[in-house]
């Protein structure tokens with residue numbers, strides 16, 4: 303043993319992220335993930351998958367799953383992801399994810415998974431009735447990232463703990479198999495006003511596909527009337543908007559709407575407050591609705607356009623899977639060698 307710091311990863315910078323095909327995408331997914339995907343494709347090599355293996359950790363109708371996968375791919379393209387620049391594919395079409403996940407299950411510790419707050423939230427009161435896959439879910443997520451040796455992972459705030467686990471798994475693998483710098487310790491790309499969009503009905507709960515109230519979220523496929531109505535009905539307080547961000551403390555719903563405005567218009571919260579300080583929600587909400595309709599309307603329209611040609615989506619996904627496998631297969635082969643598996 304030496305007391306030297308472990309060697310750093312020396313490979314290329316690469317981005318990997320994914321979205322589950324488990325329901326309609328909402329504003330939180332758009333601002334927390336898709337907008338960043340479209341931006342990053344100009345800066346680094348990018349891979350974006352539709353994580354269908356993750357989706358089946360809770361029940362998905364078999365007859366609907368493939369269509370849901372195409373829908374997420376269409377949302378990527380509608381948000382500006384260009385398949386000529388980024389590799390877009392379905393996770394289940396690249397078996398190396400599952401293969402590496404098994405090896406990582408033997409690296410990750412039960413105590414690490416026991417701490418995962420998302421499992422606690424999703425399993426609810428009856429965790430013994432959850433699938434085993436829901437529990438080991440974050441290990442598969444680590445495999446998604448590390449099978450490509452991705453260095454950067456754009457996600458919303460709710461994925462932070464899963465990315466910390468990914469770093470722990472990478473570090474332990476590198477250590478246990480005496481392979482310093484083999485896997486990178488990936489950097490989460492979370493920052494920005496869109497990282498944690500909250501429910502429109504409850505400023506303490508995040509905007510989520512699984513919230514029973516459709517008024518809690520703006521779906522990417524909502525039309526202009528639905529978007530405007532949901533913003534009009536969004537919960538707020540009777541106070542006018544403050545001059546500074548400190549004035550939003552303790553006003554979760556107000557803070558959320560200001561954050562949404564900032565993220566959609568690409569300015570800071572401070573800039574939004576400088577413009578609207580002293581105005582009440584009667585004045586602010588119509589401005590926010592106009593902005594949301596102007597930004598999201600065309601995204602929904604483009605999505606419908608892509609979905610009108612499922613054959614083209616399938617061709618892109620198939621080509622993406624072939625490219626992804628070229629990157630993933632050598633990683634799994636190297637891991638097998640390091641673990642010491644037999645090979646002829």
Ligand code: TYM
Pocket residue numbers: 318319320321322323329330331332333334335353356442443446447455456457458459460461464496497498499500508509510
């Ligand atoms: P998923 O499908 O729940 O969400 C997709 C992306 O949307 C972000 N997000 C939000 N961002 C801001 N505000 C919100 N209210 C909000 N809700 C969701 C999520 O953070 C995510 O970035 N485990 C992941 C999928 C995954 C993955 C991966 C991500 C599987 N493997 C590898 C990155 C790398 C998930 O369930 O995302």
